[in-house]
Amino acid sequence: MEFPGLYNYWIAMVLMMMGLYIVITDPNMVKKIVGLSIFQVSVFVFYISMAKVRGGTAPILDDRFTVYSNPLPHVLILTAIVVGIATTALALALLVRIQAAFGTVDEEAIKALERET
Amino acid sequence: MTLFDPAWIDVAILAFMAIVAFVVALLRSVFASVMLMGIFSLLSATLFVILDAVDVAFTEASVGAGISVVVFLGAMSLIPSPKAHGRTRPLLGALVCIACGALLILGTLDMPTYGDPQAPIHLHVADRYLSESLEATDVPNVVTSVLASYRGYDTLGETTVIFTAAIAVLILIGGSWRDGVKAPARADKETGDA
Known part of the structure; x- marks a missing residue:
């Protein structure tokens, strides 16, 4: 197997799992959203790695080039990036309301407050 | 792979991204992790240029590393960072992530290698x-x-x-x-x- 082989995919998976770990274990909800963003970017890396063609260039047509990378994943990920920021902003807006209602965005503290009432 | 193969850039940037993600997972400070998330996005934008996705790269650099961090900081100005509690079930979380990651990596073994022009995609x-x-x-x-x-x-x-x-x-x-x-x-x- 030639060297880059599946390396890109493996690292993308590892990054995804780091994002997931932050989402699962960090009690601070702002940090959870940071984890979610990391997860998201790893998926982008995975897709764009699949689009690469060896010896290819960016898919902007020109007479001097014949081999181009696949433009379709690029389009899908462009859409995903923009949707990603929209959902992140919505999540943060919800957090602002959670902060207003509970006085904290810490998962454990909110659980404790819920138990009290 | 020779010493001056451009594939090294790809390998190096991915390694940097792994380090940044690891540090974000370790850090307790929310502000620092938001900043590192911006760096993570910028590194991924650099990687996208190497992978020929220039449009994605500048979108990621402006949206992921720019606006996203600004939105986070704006929200954090309304949300004071409280004293950090310990992690919720760290061992169970790590176990789930390792199992899930192992399955995903197992799934990639069937994939065509990086850059293969004959890949079905x-x-x-x-x-x-x-x-x-x-x-x-x-x-x-x-x-x-x-x-x-x-x-x-x-x-x-x-x-x-x-x-x-x-x-x-x-x-x-x-x-x-x-x-x-x-x-x-x-x-x-x-x-x-x-």
Whole structure:
């Protein structure tokens, strides 16, 4: 197997799992959203790695080039990036309301407050 | 692979991204992790240039590393960082992540290697976009012509999602909601921090 082989995919998976770990274990909800963003970017890396063609260039047509990378994943990920920021902003807006209602965005503290009432 | 192979850049940037993600997972400071998330996005944008996705790269650099961090900081100005509690079930979380990651990596073993021009993904519609889009849309940038023309409905749907999210954000934090909830919030905060 030639060297880059599946390396890109493996690292993308590892990054995804780091994002997931932050989402699962960090009690601070702002940090959870940071984890979610990391997860998201790893998926982008995975897709764009699949689009690469060896010896290819960016898919902007020109007479001097014949081999181009696949433009379709690029389009899908462009859409995903923009949707990603929209959902992140919505999540943060919800957090602002959670902060207003509970006085904290810490998962454990909110659980404790819920138990009290 | 020779010493000056450009593939090294790819390897190095991915390694940097792994380090940054690891540090974000370790850090307790929310502010520092938001900043590192911006660096993570910028590194991924650099990687996208190497992987020939220039449009994605500048979108990621401006949206992921720019606006996203600004939105986070804006939200954090309304959310004070409380004293950090310990992690919720760290061992169980690590176990789930390792098992899930192992399965995903097992799944990649069947995939065509990086850069393989004969991979199934390159043999379906991509060729048609590359050979016909210049004639059909008169735009040399294939990504633009696919985004705005061939898959225009996708982009319309994306716009709908953003519109919905914008309305939801305005409903949640746009109006005069503060007047009603501010007093109990202050009382709660003392108990929350304690």
